[in-house]
Amino acid sequence: DAGITQSPRHKVTETGTPVTLRCHQTExxxxxxxxxxxxxxxxxxxHYSYGVKDTDKGEVSDGYSVSRSKTEDFLxxxxxxxxxxTSVYFCAISEEAGLGEKLFFGSGTQLSVx
Amino acid sequence: AQSVTQLDxxxxxxxxxxxxxxxxxxxxxxxYLFWYVQYPNQGLQLLLKYLSGSTLVKGINGFEAxxxxxxxxxxxxKPSVHISDTAEYFCAVVSYNTDKLIFGxxxxxxxxx
Numbered sequence: 001d002a003g004i005t006q007s008p009r010h011k012v013t014e015t016g017t018p019v020t021l022r023c024h025q026t027e028x029x030x031x032x033x034x035x036x037x038x039x040x041x042x043x044x045x046x047h048y049s050y051g052v053k054d055t056d057k058g059e060v061s062d063g064y065s066v067s068r069s070k071t072e073d074f075l076x077x078x079x080x081x082x083x084x085x086t087s088v089y090f091c092a093i094s095e096e097a098g099l100g101e102k103l104f105f106g107s108g109t110q111l112s113v114x
Numbered sequence: 115a116q117s118v119t120q121l122d123x124x125x126x127x128x129x130x131x132x133x134x135x136x137x138x139x140x141x142x143x144x145x146y147l148f149w150y151v152q153y154p155n156q157g158l159q160l161l162l163k164y165l166s167g168s169t170l171v172k173g174i175n176g177f178e179a180x181x182x183x184x185x186x187x188x189x190x191x192k193p194s195v196h197i198s199d200t201a202e203y204f205c206a207v208v209s210y211n212t213d214k215l216i217f218g219x220x221x222x223x224x225x226x227x
Contacts (some may be wrong), residue, residue, distance in 0.1 A: 004157075035217075038121070042204055042219040043158075058214065090157055103215060107159030 003027050006091050012112045019078040021109050023091030025071075031094040032074040034058075034066065036087040038107070043090065049074055076082040081113040116209045118140040119154065120218035128226050129197055135190040135221045137205030147188040148206045148215070149179055158204060164188060200225045 003026030013019050013079060023032060031050055035058075036041040036086045045058030047066040055066050078085055091106040121136040139145060146165050150158040158183060160172025169181040179190045205218040 040118075043217040045214055045216075048214070059216075062118055092158075103160070105159075107155075107157050 004091060004093055004104060006089075006106040006109050008109060009107070010110045012114065013081055014114055015082055016080050019074045019081050019111065019113075021089055021111070023074045023076070023093075023106060024084070025074075025093045027093060027095075027104075028071060029093040029095050030071075032068065033092040033094070033103075034064075034074065034076045034087075035090045035092065037090060038087050046076065046089075055070075072083065081111075083113050085111065086113045087111060116145065116216050118205050118207050118216055118218035120205050120221050122222075123190070123219065124222045124224065126224045126226065127156075127195055130194050132193050133191065133195050133223065135223065136171075136205050137188045137190065137218060139186050139188065139205075141186075141209045142206065144210045145207050146210075147179075147181060148208075149173065149188075149190050150204045150206060150217075150222050152202045152220075154201070161190070161203070168177065168178045172193050195223070195225050197225050197227060199223060 005024045007022045033048040034046040037043050044060045044066050046060055047058055048070040049055045067075045089109045092103050094103045117140050119138045146161045148157045149161040151161045152158045154205050161177055162171050164171050164181045172178045177192050179188055202220045202222050204220050206215050208215045
């Protein structure tokens with residue numbers, strides 16, 4: 001299995017509080033992605049990174065920011081969490097852009113915003 | 115822009131019966147297509163892929179899919195399902211001119227004994 005660790009695995013927080021989710025990889029892959037998974041919507045891309053300090057927006061980036069100061073870590077921050085951000089968040093990594101055959105997923109973070 | 119439509123949100127089936135999970139896509143350029151499987155409380159795993167060549171592709175666990183360019187479809191099939199195939203299945207597409215994988219909304223396959 002690809003070395004991807006997401007932390008925390010579960011988090012409950014209150015509306016208006018900041019939250020940071022961490023994705024750590026040991027594969028030295030260039031590309032890292034944050035998706036959210038919601039019933040009826042499948043997986044939607046929030047942000048992605050194509051290198052250290054290089055990031056771009058996905059389909060549903062509003063209310064989220066990311067940072068990548070090291071190859072191995074990709075942080076997703078909710079500056080002021082809202083109930084609509086209750087979801088399961090998945091990190092994924094890839095050696096190459098776009099080719100889904102080389103996309104590996106973490107186990108997910110269940111976030112509940114009350 | 116590319117998009118993916120999975121026509122069935124849930125598919126119930128009895129063990130050892132055949133199953134087909136439907137996926138249609140739209141894109142103005144050529145695409146790569148994928149099926150992923152997600153078992154309960156786990157991340158996604160690649161089941162199979164179509165990049166080029168033969169339109170019938172075989173994946174893990176006895177699944178196969180056929181790329182039909184004229185119908186813009188990539189349906190997933192298995193001739194005989196097992197209880198262990200109970201999971202959520204996602205179709206995904208990436209166009210040649212982008213670097214973003216777009217997922218469908220998922221199909222929950224429930225296999226009953």
